[in-house]
Amino acid sequence: MPELIEVESYRQLAERTIGRRIASVTATDAWFLKRGTTAEQLEAELVGQAARAARRRGKLLLLDLDGGTVLGLRFGMTGRLVVDGTWGIDDLQYGSTRDEPAWDRFAVGFIDGGRLAIRDPRRLGGVELDPDETRLGVEASTVTAVELAAVLAGSDAPLKARLMDQQRLAGLGNLLTDESCWRAGIDPARPAGSLPEDEVGRLAATIVATVADLTVRGGSHTGDLQPGRGRGGSCPRCGSPLRRRTVGGRTTVSCPRDQPER
DNA sequence: CCGGATGTTCACCT
DNA sequence: GAGGTGAACATCCG
Numbered sequence: 001m002p003e004l005i006e007v008e009s010y011r012q013l014a015e016r017t018i019g020r021r022i023a024s025v026t027a028t029d030a031w032f033l034k035r036g037t038t039a040e041q042l043e044a045e046l047v048g049q050a051a052r053a054a055r056r057r058g059k060l061l062l063l064d065l066d067g068g069t070v071l072g073l074r075f076g077m078t079g080r081l082v083v084d085g086t087w088g089i090d091d092l093q094y095g096s097t098r099d100e101p102a103w104d105r106f107a108v109g110f111i112d113g114g115r116l117a118i119r120d121p122r123r124l125g126g127v128e129l130d131p132d133e134t135r136l137g138v139e140a141s142t143v144t145a146v147e148l149a150a151v152l153a154g155s156d157a158p159l160k161a162r163l164m165d166q167q168r169l170a171g172l173g174n175l176l177t178d179e180s181c182w183r184a185g186i187d188p189a190r191p192a193g194s195l196p197e198d199e200v201g202r203l204a205a206t207i208v209a210t211v212a213d214l215t216v217r218g219g220s221h222t223g224d225l226q227p228g229r230g231r232g233g234s235c236p237r238c239g240s241p242l243r244r245r246t247v248g249g250r251t252t253v254s255c256p257r258d259q260p261e262r
Numbered sequence: 263c264c265g266g267a268t269g270t271t272c273a274c275c276t
Numbered sequence: 277g278a279g280g281t282g283a284a285c286a287t288c289c290g
Contacts, residue, residue, distance in 0.1 A: 003268050031285075034271090059269080076269050078287075098288090122286045124269055157279065166270085173268045220268050230290095249281075251266075267288090275281080 002075040003220040004141055004171030004211060007059045010073075010081040014054040014061060017083060017116050021050045024109040027127065032105040032118075034074070034126040041129055045069045046108060058136045058170025072131030076124020079105075084114040140171035141211045145201040152192040152200060159195065160188035161248030163207075172207070174250045179223035180210045187259040189247045194262075229253050 002010070025046050027039040049065040056062065061081070063071040073081070080087055082104075099119070106127045107117035118125055138147045151168045152159070163169055163177045172180070181188040184206035186199055195203070214222050224236045233242040235255040243256050 006268075074270080076285085077267070078269090103287095120286095121288085122269095124285060126270085155278090161279080164269095175268050250269095265290095269285105271284090273281105273283085276279085 002059060002077070002079065003173035003176050004056075004059060005176070005215050005220050007056055007061055007075065007171075008141075008215070010075070011054050011056040011061055013081055013083050013086065014051070014063060014116065017063070017110065017114070018051045018054060020110040020112055020114065022046050022048065022108050023111040026104070026107040026109070026117075029105045029123070031123055032120075032126050034128045035131070037127060037129045042127070045129055046071065057133055058139065058166055059173070060131060060133075060136060060170075062131070062133070070130050072128040073106075073118060074125045074128070075118065076120060076122065076126070078122040079118050079120035079125035082115075082117045082119050084116075135167055136170040137166065137168040138170065140169050140176075140207055143169060143204050143207055145197075145204040148204040148207075149197070149200050152195060155192040157192050158189045158248050159186065159192045160250070160252060162192040163188075164248060164250070171211075173220060174252075175220045175223060175226070176207075176210065176214070178229075178253050179214070179225050180207045182223075182225050182254060182259060183210055185258050187261050188252055188254055189245075190262060225253055 025042050027033060027042045033039065049067045051063040052066045053064040055064065061073040065071060103119045103121045104117045105120050105123055107115055109115050152162055155162055160177055163172050184203045186203055214220060228234060228236065228242045231244060234240065235242055235258060238255065238257050240255055240257040243254050245252055
């Protein structure tokens with residue numbers, strides 16, 4: 001998916017739907033409806049309404065409807081937002097090269113004839129009414145040193161696990177986390193709570209800068225580390241062979257020389 | 263054929 | 277309670 005960068009692009013795309021009245025809801029895939037949300041509820045809460053705002057929190061896209069209901073959209077790894085036939089960032093590395101309308105797992109039609117849909121081959125995303133936004137932590141794209149210190153404090157978990165814990169820090173996924181740790185020169189496997197203040201500050205600034213940079217470049221997959229993610233890659237900075245291992249349950253790429261274990 | 267891939271949730275261990 | 281692991285979802289790619 002979509003990490004924060006891609007969802008922000010989806011949010012901007014979703015702004016095109018603001019003020020347009022919803023005429024119909026297609027929610028035939030029960031698997032895609034999360035946390036007790038039903039097709040009947042979606043029908044009842046959405047039809048006749050129009051979005052007043054399109055917001056984003058971490059990787060969650062939120063449409064505030066004028067009746068007060070909030071529609072939450074998630075994209076998993078492979079979901080894409082389609083509005084009136086147009087994509088947001090259109091370059092998902094694992095998105096299929098094919099494009100099957102059958103992969104539309106959820107859609108709303110507007111009275112003007114337009115349409116908003118989530119097209120998701122693997123069905124990893126989902127839809128939820130009035131999602132609990134308190135389940136998401138501080139926004140990664142603007143995280144401060146003080147905020148990050150609170151996220152990491154007192155934890156023995158690997159740094160990477162904490163950075164990807166959406167309840168504490170919202171928005172980073174596997175690629176952005178590896179890229180940020182690499183740019184900051186910090187080993188993602190170090191215990192989160194063990195980082196001294198100067199490294200926490202450097203990491204916070206690096207995360208913000210990395211998100212901004214990769215946004216300009218065009219997505220989470222445009223990092224400097226990306227070409228080396230496969231086996232046999234080398235560090236773009238020092239040329240050392242990159243290390244590939246599992247940290248925090250995800251495949252993790254780092255430079256043993258530039259990101260020392262301690 | 264097999265493994266792994268920008269994610270989340272849940273059950274089940276330690 | 278805190279972490280860790282594996283499953284589930286379904287498709288593509290090497």
